[in-house]
Amino acid sequence: MVSAQTLAAVARFKEKIRRDGLLTIEGIRKEFPGVIALDDVRLHLKAGTVHALMGENGAGKSTLMKIIAGIYQPDAGVIKLYGEPVTLKSPLDALEQGIAMIHQELALLNWMTVAENIWIRREPKNRLGFIDHARMAAMTRDLFDRLNLTIDPLAQVSELTVAQKQMVEIARAVSYNSRILIMDEPTSALTDREAEHLFKIIRDLKAQDIGIVYITHKMHELFEIADEFTVFRDGRYVATHAARDVTREDIIQMMVGREIINLFPKVDCPIGDVILEVRNLTLPGVFHDISFTLRKGEILGLAGLVGSKRSNVAEAIFGVEPAASGEIIIGGKSVKITSPAVAMEQGIAFLTEDRKETGCFLILNCLENIQSALITRDHVKWGVVDQKAVTALASDMAEQLRVKTPDLGETVENLSGGNQQKLLIARWLLTKPRILILDEPTRGIDVGAKSEIHRIITGLAAEGVAVLMISSELPEVLGMSDRIMVMHEGHVAGFLDRAEADQVKIMGLAAR
Amino acid sequence: MADAARSPQGTRKTQRRLPPELSILLVLIGISATFEILGWVLQGQSFFANPQRLSIMILQVSVVGIIAIGVTQVIISGGIDLSSGSIVGATAMISMSLAQVSTYARAVYPSLTDLPVIIPVCAGLLTGLLCGVVNGALIAYTKIPPFIATLGMMVAARGFAKWYTKGQPVSFPTDSYASLGVGLTPVIIFICVAVVMHVVLRYTRYGKFTYAIGANPQAARVSGINVERQIVKIYAVAGVLSALAGIVVAARGLTAQAGMGQMYELDAIAMSVIGGVSLSGGRGSIVGTTIGMIIFGVIISGFTFLRIDAYYQEMIKGAIIVAAVVADVHRQRKRLKKA
Numbered sequence: 001m002v003s004a005q006t007l008a009a010v011a012r013f014k015e016k017i018r019r020d021g022l023l024t025i026e027g028i029r030k031e032f033p034g035v036i037a038l039d040d041v042r043l044h045l046k047a048g049t050v051h052a053l054m055g056e057n058g059a060g061k062s063t064l065m066k067i068i069a070g071i072y073q074p075d076a077g078v079i080k081l082y083g084e085p086v087t088l089k090s091p092l093d094a095l096e097q098g099i100a101m102i103h104q105e106l107a108l109l110n111w112m113t114v115a116e117n118i119w120i121r122r123e124p125k126n127r128l129g130f131i132d133h134a135r136m137a138a139m140t141r142d143l144f145d146r147l148n149l150t151i152d153p154l155a156q157v158s159e160l161t162v163a164q165k166q167m168v169e170i171a172r173a174v175s176y177n178s179r180i181l182i183m184d185e186p187t188s189a190l191t192d193r194e195a196e197h198l199f200k201i202i203r204d205l206k207a208q209d210i211g212i213v214y215i216t217h218k219m220h221e222l223f224e225i226a227d228e229f230t231v232f233r234d235g236r237y238v239a240t241h242a243a244r245d246v247t248r249e250d251i252i253q254m255m256v257g258r259e260i261i262n263l264f265p266k267v268d269c270p271i272g273d274v275i276l277e278v279r280n281l282t283l284p285g286v287f288h289d290i291s292f293t294l295r296k297g298e299i300l301g302l303a304g305l306v307g308s309k310r311s312n313v314a315e316a317i318f319g320v321e322p323a324a325s326g327e328i329i330i331g332g333k334s335v336k337i338t339s340p341a342v343a344m345e346q347g348i349a350f351l352t353e354d355r356k357e358t359g360c361f362l363i364l365n366c367l368e369n370i371q372s373a374l375i376t377r378d379h380v381k382w383g384v385v386d387q388k389a390v391t392a393l394a395s396d397m398a399e400q401l402r403v404k405t406p407d408l409g410e411t412v413e414n415l416s417g418g419n420q421q422k423l424l425i426a427r428w429l430l431t432k433p434r435i436l437i438l439d440e441p442t443r444g445i446d447v448g449a450k451s452e453i454h455r456i457i458t459g460l461a462a463e464g465v466a467v468l469m470i471s472s473e474l475p476e477v478l479g480m481s482d483r484i485m486v487m488h489e490g491h492v493a494g495f496l497d498r499a500e501a502d503q504v505k506i507m508g509l510a511a512r
Numbered sequence: 513m514a515d516a517a518r519s520p521q522g523t524r525k526t527q528r529r530l531p532p533e534l535s536i537l538l539v540l541i542g543i544s545a546t547f548e549i550l551g552w553v554l555q556g557q558s559f560f561a562n563p564q565r566l567s568i569m570i571l572q573v574s575v576v577g578i579i580a581i582g583v584t585q586v587i588i589s590g591g592i593d594l595s596s597g598s599i600v601g602a603t604a605m606i607s608m609s610l611a612q613v614s615t616y617a618r619a620v621y622p623s624l625t626d627l628p629v630i631i632p633v634c635a636g637l638l639t640g641l642l643c644g645v646v647n648g649a650l651i652a653y654t655k656i657p658p659f660i661a662t663l664g665m666m667v668a669a670r671g672f673a674k675w676y677t678k679g680q681p682v683s684f685p686t687d688s689y690a691s692l693g694v695g696l697t698p699v700i701i702f703i704c705v706a707v708v709m710h711v712v713l714r715y716t717r718y719g720k721f722t723y724a725i726g727a728n729p730q731a732a733r734v735s736g737i738n739v740e741r742q743i744v745k746i747y748a749v750a751g752v753l754s755a756l757a758g759i760v761v762a763a764r765g766l767t768a769q770a771g772m773g774q775m776y777e778l779d780a781i782a783m784s785v786i787g788g789v790s791l792s793g794g795r796g797s798i799v800g801t802t803i804g805m806i807i808f809g810v811i812i813s814g815f816t817f818l819r820i821d822a823y824y825q826e827m828i829k830g831a832i833i834v835a836a837v838v839a840d841v842h843r844q845r846k847r848l849k850k851a
């Protein structure tokens with residue numbers, strides 16, 4: 001039985017957090033070798049609100065969140081939790097004080113099941129002290145029911161799609177029943193439909209007086225779920241406002257310090273001959289009978305829900321996991337693409353979706369990451385890399401894409417998520433492909449750099465490069481594509497021309 | 513660019529990171545200083561001001577050092593090679609059997625004596641190459657873990673060495689073969705190998721691919737690197753370097769025995785790990801391994817100098833290896849916590 005005293009204490013506590021807010025941050029500073037990531041920043045999170053944290057790539061958003069989650073210690077500044085100053089010594093400490101975090105980079109253990117990942121270090125035990133797997137699965141099912149998720153608790157994480165992994169991370173964070181939830185770009189791997197689902201979960205949590213710090217580069221989300229927002233620029237605090245008081249342009253102005261005129265600077269350019277033709281590509285159980293053509297100078301958008309196997313088709317064309325049957329015709333010749341090396345010989349480049357698993361060499365430096373694909377084919381004489389030439393190309397490209405790093409010798413794991421993505425784009429642009437396949441190219445990239453990347457993609461198309469672009473952001477697909485192919489559960493659901501395409505038509509085909 | 517003031521590298525700077533080799537060098541200096549002090553306190557003499565001791569020390573480690581150079585690139589690629597010591601045994605036997613003098617009545621191949629030195633050397637290196645290619649091919653194409661593949665080679669190559677002469681030692685090499693082990697020749701060979709490998713790892717595609725595969729094999733494959741072929745090359749090079757060590761050991765001892773090189777694989781791995789090569793791949797350098805090798809040598813000869821019993825030496829060596837791995841795991845953990 002809960003006593004009257006406890007109830008009164010709970011009521012007093014609720015009153016207190018309503019008054020003082022959940023979390024107040026003042027004067028936080030954090031330095032890393034070579035960078036000042038945060039300098040005198042502040043943030044105030046009220047109970048039952050969603051507070052968006054905005055800023056360009058490398059502005060220090062994730063760093064501040066890691067401080068709040070006890071992963072980093074600040075060099076200076078105060079953290080007040082429920083009105084009292086605290087130190088958060090470790091992630092466990094932060095969890096115990098009611099702070100849970102969903103990381104920008106997926107942090108699940110690939111070789112364990114979904115349930116094991118969720119209840120790690122707090123597994124239910126049976127009387128003998130062993131892990132009670134049945135109960136753990138049941139608890140997971142309860143949690144998933146509550147959140148309306150349909151993921152098998154006993155599936156191995158390595159088998160899940162990126163989006164599913166993201167939903168598992170969200171479920172894990174929710175399962176701690178914390179008062180403060182930090183979400184670092186939770187929707188960067190989700191399509192609109194799953195994002196909607198997440199927003200529903202967020203609204204539920206809000207109603208329970210939970211405070212959420214929400215980081216995103218997708219502007220429309222801000223207006224959809226945020227109550228307040230704070231902007232950082234270059235590690236410094238810029239401003240805090242209520243979301244309903246400002247326009248999208250105001251925020252961009254605050255973030256970037258200048259105006260961004262056109263997010264999708266698509267220019268119409270002449271579309272040439274067919275360069276890539278895919279005929280009846282099939283990988284049993286994954287995708288079936290995929291046929292399409294791609295022309296020089298054309299940008300073909302590839303849309304679909306998560307689970308539509310868009311990425312698998314791209315992987316098959318690039319030879320990462322070749323299809324079982326069907327034909328790939330490049331420049332009029334049928335080719336057998338058995339590995340990425342073969343695909344690159346054909347002039348194909350492929351930016352993968354999962355930058356941690358198949359993209360970055362996290363422990364190597366920026367230069368090594370940018371040049372890895374280039375030196376498999378060019379700038380090598382007698383086995384020796386022409387480092388001077390390659391370095392010059394790499395730093396030009398890094399500059400063009402506005403990669404923010406002290407220098408190209410910096411280890412990539414120390415870069416912010418968006419800057420890692422820019423490095424990968426640089427890697428593939430340097431190979432000067434004829435056919436460029438992009439899987440979620442602007443995932444986690446800030447508005448300013450996004451429009452720059454869009455400009456580069458259009459520019460390449462104008463030079464005759466054929467582009468196949470997978471994107472979960474419908475505005476991006478609509479804004480950039482000459483034609484849109486929509487997939488549904490491993491089949492082609494239909495094609496739409498630039499002129500006729502709109503969100504409703506795409507969703508109609510994708511969801512059927 | 514739209515806004516020139518905001519260069520992409522326009523992050524405000526503070527002090528830079530130090531190279532990882534520096535901390536290993538500090539460890540070396542610390543250990544050396546300790547022995548020097550202990551030398552004066554316990555023995556009343558300097559540990560280092562003794563050219564003979566120094567040259568013995570360097571000689572002792574440089575043969576295993578040659579192996580460590582090969583093992584370093586294997587570990588950087590995310591693998592491990594347990595077969596080096598056995599390859600030393602096998603190649604010592606083969607090369608010595610082709611290097612015997614005609615005046616020795618019980619030569620292994622009585623008709624193949626007094627051959628020019630190039631023949632036993634090439635035969636030895638080819639043996640190492642073959643073993644290495646088998647290792648690499650097993651790992652790359654059957655996807656069995658490097659630990660298992662090279663463990664198999666470790667047992668098989670040792671078995672071959674014993675079978676080769678039914679356990680009999682092989683002796684009496686020609687003068688030119690023996691000269692490969694004379695004086696400081698092993699040290700010179702080590703230096704050449706180390707310099708070449710240093711250049712290879714830093715400046716060639718081979719080196720870049722090796723690091724890339726160790727750092728993230730999936731990303732390496734997607735970058736268009738032929739991961740399988742590269743792995744075969746890496747283990748082949750390791751095999752050749754083990755063979756080179758085998759040739760030198762046999763020349764130095766003027767005899768080859770099937771048991772030669774036992775435990776060399778562990779010493780070589782230890783030198784690499786002490787030198788900062790990470791067992792999880794992607795990190796390490798020849799400079800580091802060389803310092804690791806010298807640390808190893810200083811400790812061994814330091815113990816002898818202090819007249820510490822050989823049994824204790826083995827035990828302490830074991831402890832050092834474990835300590836180096838613990839240090840590596842600790843570094844990894846710190847890294848993970850950060851991420």
Ligand SMILES: Nc1ncnc2c1ncn2[C@@H]1O[C@H](COP(=O)(O)OP(=O)(O)OP(=O)(O)O)[C@@H](O)[C@H]1O
Pocket residue numbers: 032033035036037055056057058059060061062063064104404405413414415416417418419444446523850
């Ligand atoms: N562990 C680290 N070591 C060195 N530098 C770091 C480290 N972590 C972050 N940084 C640097 O601090 C700055 C802020 O990084 P942070 O990850 O907080 O950016 P962010 O705002 O989350 O960007 P994004 O939108 O790209 O995710 C970046 O310049 C980054 O390179």
Ligand SMILES: [Mg+2]
Pocket residue numbers: 061062063104184416417418
């Ligand atoms: Mg971030």
